[in-house]
Amino acid sequence: xxxxxxxxxxxxxxxxxxxxxxLAILVLFTLFVVAVPGNNLPxxxxxxxxxLFVITSARIPLRLIMKRLLVLxxxxxxxxxxxxxxxxxxxxxTGYVLVTGGLVSAGVIAAKSFVTLSALLLFSHSVPFHRFxxxxxxxxxxxxxxxxxxxxxxxxxxLGDEARSLQKARDLRSFSGKGKDIRTTAQLIxxxxxxxxxxxxxxxxxxxxxxxxxxxxxxxxxxxxxxxGILVAVAILGxxxxxxxxxx
Amino acid sequence: MHMSDALLxxxxxxxxxxxxSGMIAWSVKRTAMDQDGRKTALMGVLGAFVFAAQxxxxxxxxxxxxxxxxxxxxxxxxxxxxxxxxxxxSVLVIQSLFFADGGVxxxxxxxxxxxxxxxxxxxxxxxxxxxxxxxxxxxxxxxSVIAAxxxxxxGACSVVIQTTASGISALPFGTxxxxxxxxxxxxxxxxxxxxxAVVVFVVKTEPSILDMQQxxxxxxxxxxxxxxxxALLTGGVxxxxxxxxxxxxxxxxxxxxxxxxxxxHDEPVLSALSSIQKKLAFLPDYGFRPSSETAGSQExxxxxxxxxxxxxxxxxxxxxxxxILAGAAGMLTRSRVYRTENAGE
Numbered sequence: 001x002x003x004x005x006x007x008x009x010x011x012x013x014x015x016x017x018x019x020x021x022x023l024a025i026l027v028l029f030t031l032f033v034v035a036v037p038g039n040n041l042p043x044x045x046x047x048x049x050x051x052l053f054v055i056t057s058a059r060i061p062l063r064l065i066m067k068r069l070l071v072l073x074x075x076x077x078x079x080x081x082x083x084x085x086x087x088x089x090x091x092x093x094t095g096y097v098l099v100t101g102g103l104v105s106a107g108v109i110a111a112k113s114f115v116t117l118s119a120l121l122l123f124s125h126s127v128p129f130h131r132f133x134x135x136x137x138x139x140x141x142x143x144x145x146x147x148x149x150x151x152x153x154x155x156x157x158x159l160g161d162e163a164r165s166l167q168k169a170r171d172l173r174s175f176s177g178k179g180k181d182i183r184t185t186a187q188l189i190x191x192x193x194x195x196x197x198x199x200x201x202x203x204x205x206x207x208x209x210x211x212x213x214x215x216x217x218x219x220x221x222x223x224x225x226x227x228x229g230i231l232v233a234v235a236i237l238g239x240x241x242x243x244x245x246x247x248x
Numbered sequence: 249m250h251m252s253d254a255l256l257x258x259x260x261x262x263x264x265x266x267x268x269s270g271m272i273a274w275s276v277k278r279t280a281m282d283q284d285g286r287k288t289a290l291m292g293v294l295g296a297f298v299f300a301a302q303x304x305x306x307x308x309x310x311x312x313x314x315x316x317x318x319x320x321x322x323x324x325x326x327x328x329x330x331x332x333x334x335x336x337x338s339v340l341v342i343q344s345l346f347f348a349d350g351g352v353x354x355x356x357x358x359x360x361x362x363x364x365x366x367x368x369x370x371x372x373x374x375x376x377x378x379x380x381x382x383x384x385x386x387x388x389x390x391x392s393v394i395a396a397x398x399x400x401x402x403g404a405c406s407v408v409i410q411t412t413a414s415g416i417s418a419l420p421f422g423t424x425x426x427x428x429x430x431x432x433x434x435x436x437x438x439x440x441x442x443x444x445a446v447v448v449f450v451v452k453t454e455p456s457i458l459d460m461q462q463x464x465x466x467x468x469x470x471x472x473x474x475x476x477x478x479a480l481l482t483g484g485v486x487x488x489x490x491x492x493x494x495x496x497x498x499x500x501x502x503x504x505x506x507x508x509x510x511x512x513h514d515e516p517v518l519s520a521l522s523s524i525q526k527k528l529a530f531l532p533d534y535g536f537r538p539s540s541e542t543a544g545s546q547e548x549x550x551x552x553x554x555x556x557x558x559x560x561x562x563x564x565x566x567x568x569x570x571x572i573l574a575g576a577a578g579m580l581t582r583s584r585v586y587r588t589e590n591a592g593e
Binding site for chain 2: 026027030031033034035038068075076078079082083086087101102105108109110111112113116117120121123124129132142144145147148149150151152153154155156158159160162163164166167177180181182183184185186187188189190191192193194196197199200201203204207
């Protein structure tokens with residue numbers, strides 16, 4: 001779990017779109033990329049231009065995004081490998097290299113993952129979590145769910161630190177792997193659970209003292225301005241243009 | 249088991265987005281009735297606890313590898329199905345949007361696969377039934393292991409179905425299933441053992457934590473409806489893709505006798521029974537009975553067109569019959585147990 005996403009960063013101020021518009025563009029972008037047929041690698045690469053544009057225009061450090069992208073999900077790699085193995089139909093030959101249908105479709109799966117995840121990471125890097133919660137509320141997501149998201153996010157860092165400390169303490173007392181077994185670890189997790197519930201009680205009392213009912217007070221709904229509307233329209237036009245140019 | 253956007257078609261992703269959003273809205277409606285701020289804080293912290301608990305690795309005996317807790321069943325045991333579903337869904341939303349674990353479009357599928365099955369199927373049907381009410385410490389182990397394993401296996405099957413239905417992967421359905429099920433069986437058993445050990449620890453140290461969820465008794469009313477929906481989906485749609493090859497018994501008979509079905513003797517009793525069976529079977533061989541006009545015409549092979557309305561109807565009918573029989577058997581057993589318990593008092 002990275003703590004970078006809770007720190008303030010310059011990209012939060014440099015995104016031209018509001019949070020609601022950014023969320024809408026992210027969802028639309030994902031839909032357009034996912035709708036690219038399974039053998040059209042150029043179209044997926046062309047869609048990659050959009051995240052690249054945001055990275056350069058919003059001055060988001062490319063290193064941060066690349067570091068996260070390098071750890072592609074093993075599940076995606078497994079599925080791409082499956083295509084390589086099961087689809088050996090030759091598509092074309094360049095020199096001595098025979099390109100099969102499986103190679104193309106595996107490339108498309110990997111490229112789609114890369115492009116959609118980079119858009120996701122850009123979003124998470126640019127929109128702080130409390131603003132994301134407000135954008136969801138503005139889209140009509142139930143208040144209870146939005147509150148729940150914010151509480152889980154907030155306390156995951158706190159309990160994450162506690163879990164790390166517990167694990168470190170256990171590891172320091174374990175020799176040759178002894179003491180890292182399921183039973184000992186389950187007791188560790190149980191202890192974390194007991195601590196978490198007593199923490200929840202204290203949190204509730206502290207929140208009640210500050211006037212908390214069962215949801216966070218929101219001063220005003222995240223507005224969807226005319227500028228946001230124009231940006232979403234421009235994005236849709238851009239996505240459609242790529243589709244028309246690259247998908248016959 | 250988090251799915252990625254790259255493996256889904258917009259239709260499959262969109263459908264599961266709609267299903268999962270509906271389930272969240274429904275769960276919020278069910279839990280919002282009590283307006284209990286204490287439980288809201290508890291749900292938030294326990295959701296974060298799942299995040300934190302996933303960081304603690306343990307050694308898996310005999311493999312040299314390590315694993316971590318998934319937490320779906322544990323959260324349901326602590327919070328009850330509705331609150332656990334909301335909490336698990338919020339964990340998955342954060343994992344997807346802020347840690348790039350799973351995709352935006354795949355979020356609906358991930359919520360369905362990782363939160364729906366443990367919360368609404370494995371917990372009420374398996375865990376609570378086996379563990380008993382009040383909790384029996386001797387049955388906690390089997391309850392946790394069976395429920396966690398079943399929940400994970402159902403999720404894994406769902407991943408295979410969603411991926412195959414999307415048509416992105418070249419992996420054949422059967423091969424994919426054979427890859428997914430054994431590994432998730434092993435993961436499920438480990439998950440169940442850890443869940444069991446954590447619950448035992450909590451029972452010994454802070455049993456009041458397990459009394460926090462008191463609504464599970466009421467929630468069981470939803471579950472039969474959900475099961476019926478799953479049965480309809482399985483019988484009505486997935487049965488199209490059932491193999492037309494002989495089953496294990498037919499295969500063995502074909503190998504030994506050269507015939508998939510053995511011919512019966514010409515005994516009058518057997519002939520009469522066979523004739524009654526033919527008259528009663530309204531969907532012979534899992535399809536519609538051929539009409540006199542179509543009986544002689546050539547059938548389209550299953551590989552050319554797997555979508556067969558006859559198979560759907562027989563799948564649905566079969567599922568419903570099994571559900572009715574299981575429900576009736578359960579009610580009979582329950583009334584017998586009730587009578588025995590009352591007699592003992």
